[in-house]
Amino acid sequence: MAAADLNEQLLEERTREFNFKPYKDYREMLEKEQLDGVTVVTPDPFHKQIVLDAAEAGVHVLCEKPLDVTVEGCQQMTDACAAANVLLQVDFHKRYDEYHIAMKQKLDAGDLGRIQYGYSHMEDRIEVPKDWFPNWAPNSSPAWFLGIHFYDLARFLMNANGVAVWATGAKGRLSSLGVDTWDSISAKVLFDNGATVAFDNSWILPYEFEAVVNQGIRLVGELGMLECDSQDRGTVTCCVNDKPGMQTHNKSFLRQRFDKQGREVFDGYGMESIADFAYNVNVLLDGGTIAGLGSYPSGVDGIEATKIAAGVHKSLETGGIVQL
Ligand SMILES: NC(=O)c1ccc[n+]([C@@H]2O[C@H](COP(=O)([O-])OP(=O)(O)OC[C@H]3O[C@@H](n4cnc5c(N)ncnc54)[C@H](O)[C@@H]3O)[C@@H](O)[C@H]2O)c1
Numbered sequence: 001m002a003a004a005d006l007n008e009q010l011l012e013e014r015t016r017e018f019n020f021k022p023y024k025d026y027r028e029m030l031e032k033e034q035l036d037g038v039t040v041v042t043p044d045p046f047h048k049q050i051v052l053d054a055a056e057a058g059v060h061v062l063c064e065k066p067l068d069v070t071v072e073g074c075q076q077m078t079d080a081c082a083a084a085n086v087l088l089q090v091d092f093h094k095r096y097d098e099y100h101i102a103m104k105q106k107l108d109a110g111d112l113g114r115i116q117y118g119y120s121h122m123e124d125r126i127e128v129p130k131d132w133f134p135n136w137a138p139n140s141s142p143a144w145f146l147g148i149h150f151y152d153l154a155r156f157l158m159n160a161n162g163v164a165v166w167a168t169g170a171k172g173r174l175s176s177l178g179v180d181t182w183d184s185i186s187a188k189v190l191f192d193n194g195a196t197v198a199f200d201n202s203w204i205l206p207y208e209f210e211a212v213v214n215q216g217i218r219l220v221g222e223l224g225m226l227e228c229d230s231q232d233r234g235t236v237t238c239c240v241n242d243k244p245g246m247q248t249h250n251k252s253f254l255r256q257r258f259d260k261q262g263r264e265v266f267d268g269y270g271m272e273s274i275a276d277f278a279y280n281v282n283v284l285l286d287g288g289t290i291a292g293l294g295s296y297p298s299g300v301d302g303i304e305a306t307k308i309a310a311g312v313h314k315s316l317e318t319g320g321i322v323q324l
Contacts, residue, residue, distance in 0.1 A: 004029045026050055030057040037087075037281040039274065040064060043136040044144055048073045051088065055080040060087040060284065062277040066148045066309060067302025069139075074306045078299030087280055087290050092297040092305070093273035094153040097252055099228045103219070104157050112221030115158055118197040120217040122146040125205045126174070128212065134179045141182045142201035143167070143312045150199050150217060151189070151308040152301060157219065160191040162308040162324045167315040173204045187312045195219075199312075210248045273297075 001019065004026035005011050011022040023029035030038075030053055037060040040050045048068045054061045061081065067074045067090050081088035094100055106112065124146060129137035155161060167187040174181055184202035191197065197219075205214060211231055218227035232248045239246050254268040280293050311322040 002029050002033045027053060035059045036285060044069050044140055048077055051077045052080050055084040055086045058084060060281050062089045062091055064091050066144055066306050071307050071310055074303040081299060088299040089277050090297045090302040091273050092152040093269050094149050095156050095297055096269040096272040103226050103228060106226060107157055111224060113223035115195040115219050115221045117195055118219040120150040121200040122150055122215040123205050124203040125207060125209050125212050127207060129174055129179055129203045130177055138180045142203050143185045143309050147199050147201040148305050148309050152305040154197045155304055158191060158193055160193040161304050162189045163192050164190040164321055164323050165311040165315055166321045167312040169316050189308055208245050210246045
């Protein structure tokens with residue numbers, strides 16, 4: 001096992017925690033190690049070259065969302081992986097959420113009839129852009145960091161692609177704190193099944209909000225409606241001494257369990273999307289084919305989600321409706 005990071009201090013800290021070979025230069029890692037698969041978790045603009053190099057090295061790839069910040073970049077990555085017969089999977093983990101899977105089963109069964117409209121929100125506490133990655137938050141946005149999850153989820157749930165978008169946004173809070181980026185972005189997307197879905201995204205919720213993320217989705221069809229509050233599912237609400245206020249925990253994202261030997265085991269959709277990649281790589285190592293892997297968030301899904309996010313930003317620039 002190996003990992004690469006430009007930050008040598010971080011590498012050193014992690015090697016004390018986990019058993020892996022550290023590299024500062026990922027290219028050296030690709031060259032020297034016999035890797036079956038690699039996960040790309042660098043800031044958004046730095047996924048592309050790493051994925052292209054992994055494809056050239058013949059290593060299967062799980063790439064963080066967004067696949068790339070341009071549609072052309074996503075296409076280039078998808079083409080390179082296809083040419084090298086390398087798996088390209090995107091970490092759109094909302095697809096692995098058991099609640100979303102339950103929604104999809106009802107939608108696929110036709111229980112809601114034709115979807116007419118929908119609404120989603122994903123909002124982070126302000127610490128995410130301000131304290132976690134203030135250096136690259138100006139190159140990202142609530143659309144690229146958060147919206148992309150729900151653009152993909154809406155596509156997945158409805159089996160539909162975006163065709164047009166209109167977006168508005170606001171700046172002020174984060175720029176006043178020295179992080180020059182959008183506070184919030186609201187987008188209305190028309191899909192090719194005729195539905196319009198509104199996506200509200202922001203990353204300025206107060207530190208005091210009860211969880212790092214607030215998120216949910218609802219869809220309304222001619223025969224019914226579905227909604228999922230993905231943040232507060234009624235599990236583990238607490239108020240403890242060292243943290244102010246109430247806290248809620250999304251146990252569907254990450255669940256810590258202990259096996260019979262007392263060892264820590266994690267599951268939940270945050271882990272399952274990664275486990276699915278490992279499963280797929282094992283199928284390929286056992287002689288399976290990429291075409292035979294069945295469903296997983298692919299490079300094509302990465303392209304379609306980026307198409308929407310790029311359209312959102314184009315609409316913010318032009319103030320008009322953007323055809324995708
Ligand atoms: N799926 C999710 O829930 C989720 C959550 C958070 C972030 N993300 C995604 O993960 C990616 C990383 O986000 P983050 O919050 O962890 O960012 P981060 O800034 O905390 O970490 C990025 C790391 O990449 C390293 N890095 C940058 N360029 C590199 C290079 N060329 N070679 C090796 N290492 C390099 C940096 O040193 C840093 O340690 C982003 O694309 C983000 O959208 C996904």
